[in-house]
Amino acid sequence: MKRIAIFASGNGSNAENIIRYFKEKESAAEVCLVVCNRKEAGVYERCQRLGVDILHVPKAEINSIEKMLPILENYSIDYIVLAGFMLMIPEFLLERFPRRIVNIHPSLLPKYGGKGMHGHHVHEAVVAAGEKESGITIHYVNEFCDEGEIIFQASVPVLKSDTPEDVENKIHDLEKKHFPRVIEEIVKTDK
Numbered sequence: 663m664k665r666i667a668i669f670a671s672g673n674g675s676n677a678e679n680i681i682r683y684f685k686e687k688e689s690a691a692e693v694c695l696v697v698c699n700r701k702e703a704g705v706y707e708r709c710q711r712l713g714v715d716i717l718h719v720p721k722a723e724i725n726s727i728e729k730m731l732p733i734l735e736n737y738s739i740d741y742i743v744l745a746g747f748m749l750m751i752p753e754f755l756l757e758r759f760p761r762r763i764v765n766i767h768p769s770l771l772p773k774y775g776g777k778g779m780h781g782h783h784v785h786e787a788v789v790a791a792g793e794k795e796s797g798i799t800i801h802y803v804n805e806f807c808d809e810g811e812i813i814f815q816a817s818v819p820v821l822k823s824d825t826p827e828d829v830e831n832k833i834h835d836l837e838k839k840h841f842p843r844v845i846e847e848i849v850k851t852d853k
C-alpha cells in the first residue's frame with residue numbers, strides 16, 4: 663500500500679476527491695496526510711470532516727529540509743500529490759521523491775502554464791485568447807514551474823459564449839473525473 667501526502671493551499675476540492683476515491687475502494691494507495699501552507703483554507707474543514715490528518719506548514723518550513731523530511735518520514739510517505747498547491751517544491755524534496763511528485767494544472771500545458779498562471783488567471787487567459795478548447799494536465803514535478811514530464815491530458819471544448827467561470831466548472835469536472843484515477847494508475851505501476 664503506497665502512502666500519499668497531498669499538498670494544498672486553498673479550497674481543496676481536488677484533495678477531497680482524491681481522499682474519497684482512495685477511501686471508498688480497495689486500492690493500491692491511501693491518503694495519509696494533507697499539508698497546507700495557508701492558515702485560512704477550505705481544505706482544513708474538508709480534512710476534518712473526512713478524518714484525514716492535516717498539518718499547517720508555513721512556506722519557510724516547507725523549504726526547510728530539517729522540518730519537512732521528518733514530517734514526511736513520520737508518515738512513511740511514498741508519493742506527494744500537489745492539488746492546488748501554490749508554492750514551488752524545494753530541491754531536497756525533488757531529490758528525495760524522484761518521479762514521485764505529481765501536480766495537476768488546469769490547462770493544456772505547455773499552454774497557459776508558468777508563473778502567475780494559476781486558478782482563474784488561466785481560465786481568463788484562455789477565454790481572452792478565444793481558445794476553442796482547454797483542459798487539464800497531470801505531470802511529474804521538476805524544478806521548473808509547470809514543465810515536468812506530462813503523464814496525462816484531457817480536453818474540453820470552450821464555446822464562444824463561455825465565461826471564465828464556465829471554463830473553470832468544466833475543468834473541475836475533468837479534474838474530478840481523472841485526477842484520482844490517474845494517481846492510482848501511477849502508483850500501481852510502481853512496484
Ligand code: GRF
Binds near residue numbers: 670676745
Ligand atoms: C485546480 O483547478 C487545480 O487544477 C489547480 O488549482 C485548482 C485547485 O482547486 N492547480 P482546489 O483547491 O482543488 O479546489
